[in-house]
Amino acid sequence: MEVELKEMMNDLDSLMQSLTDPSHRAPIDKLKLRVERLANFGNFGPSRRTKVKDMSAEVVDSNPYSRLMALQRMGIVQNYERIREFSVAIVGIGGVGSVAAEMLTRCGIGRLLLYDYDKVELANMNRLFFRPEQVGMTKTDAAVQTLSDINPDVVLESFTLNITTVQGFETFMSSLKNKSFHPNKQGSGVDLVLSCVDNYEARMAVNQACNELNQTWMESGVSEDAVSGHIQLLIPGETACFACAPPLVVASGVDERTLKREGVCAASLPTTMGVVAGLLVQNTLKYLLEFGQVSPYLGYNSLKDYFPTMEMKPNPQCSNSACQQRQKEYLLVKPARDAATKAKMEAEASSSMEGPLHLDNEWNISVVDDTEPDRIDVKSSDALPEGLTHELPSADEFQTVCTPEAPVSAIDDIEELRRQLDALNST
Amino acid sequence: MEGWDPSTKSTLTQIPLLSTKAGPRDGAPWTQRLKEEYKSLIAYTQMNKSNDNDWFRISAANPEGTRWTGKCWYVHNLLKYEFDLQFDIPVTYPATAPELELPELDGKTQKMYRGGKICLTVHFKPLWAKNCPRFGIAHALCLGLAPWLAAEIPILVDSGMIKHKDDAASSTES
């Protein structure tokens, strides 16, 4: 195409030179202009934009960040550019995670860490983000391909692994601890972990890692019947962890007994997943850029368009020992933190009273209150807001049940036990 | 135990329960748990054999006991259908059950997640959660895999998705 256009240009040039009558030049000049435009047009498609050094607020067509920086001009966000300093880990690059990754990429997030072990399949095409030509690629590779095209400024790191296995979990932990992006950062190497997985096992693994690393994270989920979902903020020691209580799910309102599960594992809709990804990334932006109110729990029931919210206290008897450790640490620093928060709120309130009246004054003042917000005790089901239920029961009080001791082998050597099972297996 | 058939229930109650709550990252307590797993699996296998209902073979594929491989089979219309069985012990075990995989059946049935992980009934996870840490690998096989095979293999055979190895041209062994 390019060669063809160049030759056409040469032909037009020689035609121009061969002309003796200058009145014929105007239409040829016009033609040359059109060829030039065509040549430029062809360049736009495949070429990537170059990286930008600083986020500019300049409102021009070529600035990818002008509309985001406008948030700062409008006073919604104090310093939008800080987004480039943040690292976010996304676990699960499926219907929710991939969309969340695209949103954060378009927002100009500093660095994304992506985790998944699956491949793109045609069966995924009812969801957003992945394209049919990516079928067969790992979700992580396909995501990096698309995301780096959309925004080359984002540092992308991808991990094709299953975090629930011992080895995958170790790599997951060390990747979160890696501080190469910001060597001076406090805590772990990431600012937030987003769980976008579709199963309880993987959520428990994220919970384990975040409790051990004292890492704030957000949970997200879409129900197996595809009509409800939720997001949840988890701060180790401060809020309930994922193991503190059986997971909460938004009741769809559909009677479980009439729900036909035969023949299928799970349904999915791009709409519900897109809504949940949107809620998750909105909460992420509010958390990272410190604006608005970060939701501790937000449910979405699409059949009734109902959005239950609530807050959960950690369970002092949580079965996760890392959670218990974080709870102890939190109680130690809590009085100092509360005092600091109160002082800050009072300072803000008084300064806004003196200063020009802002629209959000009433909100600021309403928070200056030393009573704790209503936080529910995760253990009892009665306290749950309407429309929320526990997905699983709690473990029974641990007790020695009448175990049939008789047939149990009295041998206590692991090698001997292994041999005994092998012997049984070979007969 | 609502939602379970009587024979699964009675078998389950005879499998020795475990008591150590430890996962593969827990060091010495995991070794203790592993001993309990072996004892419970030995008892369950013996019980199946004496009841003439032997239906699986499973053994640890690594010294740490975090990966398990073996076989399971199901008899339908007097023919035996055998499949590779594998699973990893998750880092959050025993709070979460192992995800049992039948890789040969991956993609052949809707009742499976990718990678050949079987899709358990709505009754499995609540019962597992309620009985943590007393349920182990043997309980997962009894409550998860056995009912799955009983429900899915007849459908897979009758729909022609799987063939008996004697019918399959590639196999020579009986």
Ligand SMILES: [Zn+2]
């Ligand atoms: Zn907890």
